[in-house]
Amino acid sequence: MAFSLQPLPYAQDALQPVISAETLALHHGKHLQAYVNNLNEAIPGTPFEMLSLEDIVLKSEGGILNNAGQILNHNLYFAQFRAPKQGPNLPTGKLLTAIEQAFGSFPAFQDQFVQKGTTLFGSGWVWLSADKEGKLHITQETNAYNPIQKGLCPLLTFDVWEHAYYVDYQNRRKDHLTALWPLIDWDIIAHRFILE
Ligand code: MN
Numbered sequence: 001m002a003f004s005l006q007p008l009p010y011a012q013d014a015l016q017p018v019i020s021a022e023t024l025a026l027h028h029g030k031h032l033q034a035y036v037n038n039l040n041e042a043i044p045g046t047p048f049e050m051l052s053l054e055d056i057v058l059k060s061e062g063g064i065l066n067n068a069g070q071i072l073n074h075n076l077y078f079a080q081f082r083a084p085k086q087g088p089n090l091p092t093g094k095l096l097t098a099i100e101q102a103f104g105s106f107p108a109f110q111d112q113f114v115q116k117g118t119t120l121f122g123s124g125w126v127w128l129s130a131d132k133e134g135k136l137h138i139t140q141e142t143n144a145y146n147p148i149q150k151g152l153c154p155l156l157t158f159d160v161w162e163h164a165y166y167v168d169y170q171n172r173r174k175d176h177l178t179a180l181w182p183l184i185d186w187d188i189i190a191h192r193f194i195l196e
Pocket of ligand 1: 027031159164
């Protein structure tokens with residue numbers, strides 16, 4: 001099965017100034033497209049040709065895992081944003097309750113999440129995921145790894161590869177991560193949580 005570039009669900013300038021149109025053109029149009037192209041070149045004639053992206057991530061290694069993992073990670077990442085709105089941007093209902101149970105409060109969760117993203121050495125991703133009991137966890141995953149490899153259901157992620165923020169924030173990773181909160185579409189995150 002050939003994979004294709006998942007289109008952005010918003011205009012390329014919708015997330016400015018936190019994520020500029022230039023960053024999206026590079027990050028989505030060049031980096032993610034390259035992972036898609038690489039995977040499509042690597043899998044023909046292998047057992048992975050007929051598998052879903054998630055199954056490839058669970059069963060492959062090496063270059064195939066790296067590219068499949070990055071496609072899965074970026075698809076979840078780009079789909080979770082929307083243009084910022086006026087007023088506070090908070091999760092509600094069952095998701096908010098689970099966050100408060102796991103981390104004490106929503107602001108405490110935000111602090112921990114940004115801290116884990118800031119202290120991840122090198123390239124990778126910080127994730128909020130749910131386990132089989134619906135309990136929430138923050139994990140750091142290096143390079144192309146995804147929480148599904150730990151049996152977790154991924155809900156929310158911040159990309160801490162430098163290509164995600166260098167054009168707009170240079171080396172100020174923590175400032176970039178802190179500025180992402182108004183862009184999160186909590187309805188999408190709640191939908192991922194309910195599916196689990
Ligand atoms: Mn990226």
